[in-house]
Amino acid sequence: MAESFLAQIKSRCTYYSIQRKSPISDTRILEIAREVIKHTPSSFNCQSTRFVILLQDEHIRFWEIAKECFKAAMSVDEYKGYEKKLVERQAGYGTVLLYEDLDVIREFQVQFPRFKHHLLDFSEHNNAMQAFNLWTALHLEGFACNLQHVNPIVDQRVVSEWKVSPNWSLRAQLVFGAPIGERHHEKTFVPTDHRILVHGMDREG
Numbered sequence: 001m002a003e004s005f006l007a008q009i010k011s012r013c014t015y016y017s018i019q020r021k022s023p024i025s026d027t028r029i030l031e032i033a034r035e036v037i038k039h040t041p042s043s044f045n046c047q048s049t050r051f052v053i054l055l056q057d058e059h060i061r062f063w064e065i066a067k068e069c070f071k072a073a074m075s076v077d078e079y080k081g082y083e084k085k086l087v088e089r090q091a092g093y094g095t096v097l098l099y100e101d102l103d104v105i106r107e108f109q110v111q112f113p114r115f116k117h118h119l120l121d122f123s124e125h126n127n128a129m130q131a132f133n134l135w136t137a138l139h140l141e142g143f144a145c146n147l148q149h150v151n152p153i154v155d156q157r158v159v160s161e162w163k164v165s166p167n168w169s170l171r172a173q174l175v176f177g178a179p180i181g182e183r184h185h186e187k188t189f190v191p192t193d194h195r196i197l198v199h200g201m202d203r204e205g
């Protein structure tokens, strides 16, 4: 029963070689984002994650802003090495900015004081689960995706550019576009035996 789900999560991977083309309509991208954000679980069902979806020219604008922010923050030499990565991201079709609404987290901290400190961790978990589901869903629709973290350096510029609430905390960016050529890298794995301990397992299986 789990085989088709396992096959789907096995097929997801990081792609950096992407282009400004989309295998699906923008309406379908929004539909997928709606389904993911709605059906991905969150702590206490607080539904704290927010998406800002930037497509086509808006995606290019985002990565232009990232270039400006990093250029201002880095030495000339450091930036020279880093710019290539930003140009690679900009070559894609879209970026989803994944936020956590801190007002929601604070509200739940008041409601559940015993979990006050956990709730910030849980907020990261909520966001990561959304990222994984969105990444896998867009991958299955034919997009090549990669996950980035140019926050917090771009945060203020994004707030003013797209009127994002300053109470939303940017946690990650999922970049996507049509794939160019082969996957960037083969997945590598450490043995799972090192990562899973089992007790009480039936010897017969």
Ligand SMILES: Cc1cc2nc3c(=O)[nH]c(=O)nc-3n(C[C@H](O)[C@H](O)[C@H](O)COP(=O)(O)O)c2cc1C
Binding pocket: 012, 013, 014, 015, 128, 146, 147, 148, 149, 187
């Ligand atoms: C929490 C998390 C943070 C990541 N951050 C970045 C990142 O900032 N930049 C990047 O290029 N890849 C990032 N990645 C991608 C990982 O490097 C990648 O998923 C990992 O090497 C396994 O490769 P795969 O995605 O092809 O399975 C991140 C992945 C996760 C799960």
